[in-house]
Amino acid sequence: xxxxxxxxxxxxxxxxxxxxxxxxxxxxxxxxxxxxxxxxxxxxxxxxxxxxxxxxxxxxxxxxxxxxxxxxxxxxxxxxxxxxxxxxxxxxxxxxxxxxxxxxxxxxxxxxxxxxxxxxxxxxxxxxxxxxxxxxxxxxxxxxxxxxxxxxxxxxxxxxxxxxxxxxxxxxxxxxxxxxxxxxxxxxxxxxxxxxxxxxxxxxxxxxxxxxxxxxxxxxxxxxxxxxxxxxxxxxxxxxxxxxxxxxxxxxxxxxxxxxxxxxxxxxxxxxxxxxxxxxx
Amino acid sequence: xxxxxxxxxxxxxxxxxxxxxxxxxxxxxxxxxxxxxxxxxxxxxxxxxxxxxxxxxxxxxxxxxxxxxxxxxxxxxxxxxxxxxxxxxxxxxxxxxxxxxxxxxxxxxxxxxxxxxxxxxxxxxxxxxxxxxxxxxxxxxxxxxxxxxxxxxxxxxxxxxxxxxxxxxxxxxxxxxxxxxxxxxxxxxxxxxxxxxxxxxxxxxxxxxxxxxxxxxxxxxxxxxxxxxxxxxxxxxxxxxxxxxxxxxxxxxxxxxxxxxxxxxxxxxxxxxxxxxxxxxxxxxxxxxxxxxxxxxxxxxx
Numbered sequence: 341x342x343x344x345x346x347x348x349x350x351x352x353x354x355x356x357x358x359x360x361x362x363x364x365x366x367x368x369x370x371x372x373x374x375x376x377x378x379x380x381x382x383x384x385x386x387x388x389x390x391x392x393x394x395x396x397x398x399x400x401x402x403x404x405x406x407x408x409x410x411x412x413x414x415x416x417x418x419x420x421x422x423x424x425x426x427x428x429x430x431x432x433x434x435x436x437x438x439x440x441x442x443x444x445x446x447x448x449x450x451x452x453x454x455x456x457x458x459x460x461x462x463x464x465x466x467x468x469x470x471x472x473x474x475x476x477x478x479x480x481x482x483x484x485x486x487x488x489x490x491x492x493x494x495x496x497x498x499x500x501x502x503x504x505x506x507x508x509x510x511x512x513x514x515x516x517x518x519x520x521x522x523x524x525x526x527x528x529x530x531x532x533x534x535x536x537x538x539x540x541x542x543x544x545x546x547x548x549x550x551x552x553x554x555x556x557x558x559x560x561x562x563x564x565x566x567x568x569x570x571x572x573x574x575x576x577x578x579x580x581x582x583x584x585x586x587x588x589x590x591x592x593x594x595x596x597x598x599x600x601x602x603x604x605x606x607x608x609x610x611x612x613x614x615x616x617x618x619x620x621x
Numbered sequence: 622x623x624x625x626x627x628x629x630x631x632x633x634x635x636x637x638x639x640x641x642x643x644x645x646x647x648x649x650x651x652x653x654x655x656x657x658x659x660x661x662x663x664x665x666x667x668x669x670x671x672x673x674x675x676x677x678x679x680x681x682x683x684x685x686x687x688x689x690x691x692x693x694x695x696x697x698x699x700x701x702x703x704x705x706x707x708x709x710x711x712x713x714x715x716x717x718x719x720x721x722x723x724x725x726x727x728x729x730x731x732x733x734x735x736x737x738x739x740x741x742x743x744x745x746x747x748x749x750x751x752x753x754x755x756x757x758x759x760x761x762x763x764x765x766x767x768x769x770x771x772x773x774x775x776x777x778x779x780x781x782x783x784x785x786x787x788x789x790x791x792x793x794x795x796x797x798x799x800x801x802x803x804x805x806x807x808x809x810x811x812x813x814x815x816x817x818x819x820x821x822x823x824x825x826x827x828x829x830x831x832x833x834x835x836x837x838x839x840x841x842x843x844x845x846x847x848x849x850x851x852x853x854x855x856x857x858x859x860x861x862x863x864x865x866x867x868x869x870x871x872x873x874x875x876x877x878x879x880x881x882x883x884x885x886x887x888x889x890x891x892x893x894x895x896x897x898x899x900x901x902x903x904x905x906x907x908x909x910x911x912x913x914x915x916x917x918x919x920x921x922x923x
Contacts, residue, residue: 430796590913
C-alpha cells in the first residue's frame with residue numbers, strides 16, 4: 341500500500357507558523373522510507389499526517405492532501421485509518437492506553453476495538469508479544485515495564501493489528517543498543533514481509549543500512565529525498581542537522597585523499613572492506 | 622562561573638544548611654581533604670523491595686573533576702548506581718561517601734547541594750509552567766538571592782543552548798527540548814557533581830553536540846560529570862573514563878581506549894565499541910582507535 345503526500349502545508353492550532361511547508365513525498369508499496377533531520381524539522385508531524393492524527397486529532401489548518409492506499413486521510417475516519425496505518429509514537433508514555441491492567445490486554449486493545457474474534461485476538465497478541473520479546477512479561481502492568489520494554493510494547497500493539505503501512509516515529513529513542521538492534525531487526529523483517537514503512541530515526545547507522553529511500557527534512561520542508569547513498573552522501577548533511585555515520589566519513593576521507601574512487605558503502609562491514617583494499621591489510 | 626565556595630580540594634570544610642519542613646536544620650559537612658574528596662563506593666549492594674538484586678558489590682572511586690561515562694545494557698544497574706550517588710537510594714549493604722559524607726545519614730535534599738541528578742525522562746522532573754521558573758526552582762530552593770538565581774538560570778540555559786526558550790511552557794516543547802530544560806534545571810543548582818541519566822536519548826545531531834559542549838564546560842568549571850549513556854560514540858569522544866556495568870557488577874573501568882579495546886567483555890554488557898574501534902578490530906589492529914585520524918594513522922593511510 342503506497343503513501344502519497346501532495347503539497348502538504350499544516351499548522352497546529354495556536355501556532356504562528358506551519359509545522360509542514362509544501363511537503364510532497366511518495367513512498368511506494370513495500371518501501372522502507374526513513375525521515376531524517378534535526379528535532380523540529382517536521383518529521384513527527386509528517387508521521388502523524390500519514391497516520392491521520394493530523395488533522396483528525398490535532399485539528400489545525402491543513403492544505404494539500406495525504407493519500408494512503410489511494411484514499412484521502414481527511415475523508416477517512418480514524419477508525420478506518422487504523423486498519424491501514426499503524427503508528428508507534430516516539431514516547432511510549434503517549435501510546436499506552438492506561439485502560440488495561442496487563443501487557444497482554446494492552447496489545448489486545450486495538451484488536452478488541454476492531455471487533456476481532458477472541459481466538460484470533462489471542463493468537464495475534466501472542467505472536468506480536470513473542471516477536472518483540474515481551475511474552476514473558478505478558479501478565480505485568482504496562483507501567484511496571486522499563487522504558488525500552490514500553491517502547492517494544494507500543495510496537496507490539498501495532499504489530500498485532502497487522503496494518504499494511506507502519507509508521508515508526510523515533511521508536512528506538514528510549515532503547516539501549518541491543519534494544520535498538522532488536523527493533524531494527526523487527527523493522528527489517530516487516531520490510532521483508534512486504535509492509536510499507538515510514539521511519540523517523542536519528543541513528544544514521546541504521547538508516548544507511550536499511551532504508552530504500554531517505555527524506556531529509558529541515559524547518560518543515562523536504563530538503564532532499566532519494567537513495568541513502570545520495571542523501572547521506574551530501575556534503576552539507578551536517579549543516580542540515582544530521583550527523584553522518586562515522587564509517588561513511590572515513591571512506592569519504594579516503595576519497596578526498598585520492599585513495600579511493602569507488603562507492604561510499606552503507607554498512608560498517610562495507611567500510612571495513614574498503615579500508616582493507618586501500619591499506620592492503 | 623559562579624563561586625560555590627567550594628573549589629576542588631582547596632576548601633577544607635564547608636557547611637551548608639538545608640531548611641527542613643519541621644524547622645530543624647540539617648548540616649552537610651563537606652570535608653574536602655585529599656583522602657575523602659570525591660565519591661567513594663565501598664562494596665555497595667542494593668536489593669529493590671521485592672528482592673531484585675540490582676547492585677552486587679560495587680567498589681569504585683570517582684575523583685573530583687573527573688568525566689565518567691557509565692555504560693551497559695538496560696537492567697545492568699546503571700540508574701540504580703547513579704541514584705546511590707545523591708542518596709536517592711541507600712545501599713542495602715556497603716557504603717557510599719560523597720566528599721567524606723556517608724549518604725546513609727543524609728536526606729536526598731541535603732545531598733542535593735553536592736550532587737545534581739538529571740532523570741532519564743524529563744517528564745518525571747518538570748512541573749513548572751514556564752521554563753525560567755523550572756530552571757530557577759533548584760537554585761531558589763537552595764536559598765540563593767534573586768540576582769544569583771537569575772544569573773544561574775541564564776548560565777545554565779546558555780550551557781545547553783535554550784536561552785531562547787525561557788518564556789515558554791515546558792510542555793509546549795518537544796521531548797528532546799524538555800530534556801535540555803531538565804538538564805539546565807539541575808545544572809543551575811551549580812553542584813560540584815552533576816549526574817546525567819541518558820542525556821543524549823532522543824537528541825538529534827545538534828542536540829548531541831550541545832551536550833558534548835556542556836560536558837566540556839562543566840569539566841572546565843571544575844565539576845565532576847557522570848553520565849549514563851547508550852551512545853558509545855558520545856562516551857568515547859567526550860569522557861576521560863568509562864565504566865561498564867553488567868548484571869549489577871563493574872566489568873570494565875578505565876580510559877575509553879582501555880575499555881573499548883575489550884570487545885569480548887563489552888559483549889557481556891551487550892555493548893558494541895564505537896564505529897572506529899569496530900573498524901579497527903575488523904582490520905585486525907592491535908591498538909584501540911577511537912577516531913578517524915587514529916584509524917587512518919594506524920592503517921598507514923595518513
